[in-house]
Amino acid sequence: MKKPLQLFLTFFKIGAFTLGGGYAMLSMVEKAVVDQKKWIPTDEFWDMIAVVQSLPGVFAVNTALYVGHRIAGRSGAFAAMLGAIIPSITIILLLATVFHEYRDQPIVERIFKGIRPCVVALILAPSLRMIKSAKVTLKTAIIPIATVFLIWWCKISPAYVILAAIAGSLIYALIIRRREITRLRDCETPSGPEIPKSRSQKEKEAKP
């Protein structure tokens, strides 16, 4: 069987059976692509995922595109992506037509009346967990607070807020990189082999 077709079927299966979004499917992708088909070595796969995680867009789609591209080029990427999204699209289309038909039924309305407040909680909880995992300090707490204020209170489009946040953190990341580069440069001067000596001496001087 040709590789793009195999990729399509692999990602179709994963797309059809993983509940809970992108990260849940990761172990299934690894099992299929690394363990069973042996298309990519494990370490290369996880290196790729590390890159994909920092990209914008749908995580599952990006994963399918990059894994597909690595295995079978552009057609592989497209086949894997289609495999990943076709099950979702089909299932949602079916459900949407049924839901439109029955949403005014009192039973359905009662069920969803119970579900709606739960959805609110399901959105609030992960955002707070995210703040915890991002190690927000008192100093940086201004960022999420300002974001909430701008979007919820001022009704500013999240798109602008994201753009501003990207600009801010890109500048921050560039400063970090600049610092690292200058630190490396400081180590290299004045001439190669002497660095460790002079550096350790500096540290000795600094200690007392």
Place this chain on the structure above:
Amino acid sequence: MIYLQLFWVFVKIGVLGFGGGYAMLSLIQHEVVDHYTWMTTTEFADMVAISQMTPGPISINLATYVGYTTAGFGGSLLASFALCLPSIIMVYFILKLFMSKKNNALMDNTLKGLKPAIAGLIFAAGLSMINLQNFPDYGKGQYNISVIICILAFVASYFFKANPILLIVLSGVVGLIAY
């Protein structure tokens, strides 16, 4: 016109959607509920519940659903495709840019800085869903069942990492019994 709007909205979300499905959810909410008013806030909550309970990425589910309700079958395909388009362009044309280690470290640090903002973004999406449409029995002299459901689901999700699908099913059962 509606097709063009759908296309533009979801391409934008595909470009700016950093930080996973929930981050996109707040972008989608702003465009679909606040800006274009294609949906009410209750319809949006229902849609999120359905997207959460069905397999596949939440954002693709949302795009398909929004596309379908606003412009039918064609709209659903268009919205999902538009959401994937920036990713396709990225993998086809600028793959090498991202695969270099130097740039990846930069991206990684940028994303780390972005994380607190994304958390705020998602929190804002949740906050703007707290209203009388989603909590119809809020107030004095009422049973406030919706408030109780919300608090219990929050505790279960935040402290015990309960399965979201299980929580949705349970609160659906509670709704069926209580209302």
